[in-house]
Amino acid sequence: MLFRMFFKEQLQRTPGRVLEFGCASGNNLMLFAAFGWDVTGIDVSSAAVADARHNLEGAANIIQCNLAEELPPLGERPYDVLLIPSVNYYLPRSAFTRLLVECRRLLKAGGLFYIRSRLPEDWRWGRGEPEGSGAFRLQCRETGEYGLLSVFYTADELWQLIVGHLGELRPVSVSGRASIIPRTGSWCTMPILSSGAGLLCEARSCEHGI
Ligand SMILES: C[S@@+](CC[C@H](N)C(=O)[O-])C[C@H]1O[C@@H](n2cnc3c(N)ncnc32)[C@H](O)[C@@H]1O
Numbered sequence: 713m714l715f716r717m718f719f720k721e722q723l724q725r726t727p728g729r730v731l732e733f734g735c736a737s738g739n740n741l742m743l744f745a746a747f748g749w750d751v752t753g754i755d756v757s758s759a760a761v762a763d764a765r766h767n768l769e770g771a772a773n774i775i776q777c778n779l780a781e782e783l784p785p786l787g788e789r790p791y792d793v794l795l796i797p798s799v800n801y802y803l804p805r806s807a808f809t810r811l812l813v814e815c816r817r818l819l820k821a822g823g824l825f826y827i828r829s830r831l832p833e834d835w836r837w838g839r840g841e842p843e844g845s846g847a848f849r850l851q852c853r854e855t856g857e858y859g860l861l862s863v864f865y866t867a868d869e870l871w872q873l874i875v876g877h878l879g880e881l882r883p884v885s886v887s888g889r890a891s892i893i894p895r896t897g898s899w900c901t902m903p904i905l906s907s908g909a910g911l912l913c914e915a916r917s918c919e920h921g922i
Contacts, residue, residue, distance in 0.1 A: 728792030734799025738764030812877035
């Protein structure tokens with residue numbers, strides 16, 4: 713639903729290339745595939761990868777990879793849309809940084825970058841053994857995440873990380889139940905949500921041409 717809201721206008725343009733990190737069963741990518749996009753998804757779970765391949769009827773490039781440990785080879789062709797929805801918090805900070813560096817390489821100028829992350833306001837904050845700055849090895853069972861790492865980023869921290877690694881970005885929309893907070897100069901503050909924050913940005917200066 714989130715993706716329908718964000719991308720329905722973009723999807724009506726010429727089909728492009730989309731890459732989703734943590735694609736699960738391909739639910740988000742199916743929308744792009746339905747509009748004829750070239751889709752690539754990455755996930756650590758073999759079950760999710762099998763489901764995604766099935767759901768996308770073999771028309772997608774679905775790669776099994778543990779992003780906490782490595783990045784798969786993704787070639788030189790840049791993408792029009794990069795998606796990082798609800799997966800970055802499972803990665804150690806260093807692995808998330810590596811992923812952002814790769815995003816800079818892979819995102820077309822004028823391409824779209826979407827991330828949904830977990831803020832310290834999330835109820836899972838502190839529900840486990842501390843494991844580095846703003847990170848916990850979760851010990852709550854409600855969501856099936858027992859034993860998983862959860863790294864929390866403040867909205868400002870996340871924004872600075874993204875801009876620091878991807879270069880100049882122009883927010884095109886901010887999701888959530890709170891209202892959009894206006895930009896101040898070249899900075900944008902994301903709304904603080906209890907369950908996370910989504911940020912959709914348009915890349916203005918990347919290494920690749922259209
Ligand atoms: C909360 S789901 C989000 C799924 C999808 N992106 C969405 O927005 O609906 C998180 C997904 O990230 C995957 N994931 C978790 N840790 C990962 C890792 N280290 N490397 C790759 N994928 C991972 C999980 O298997 C799961 O499919």
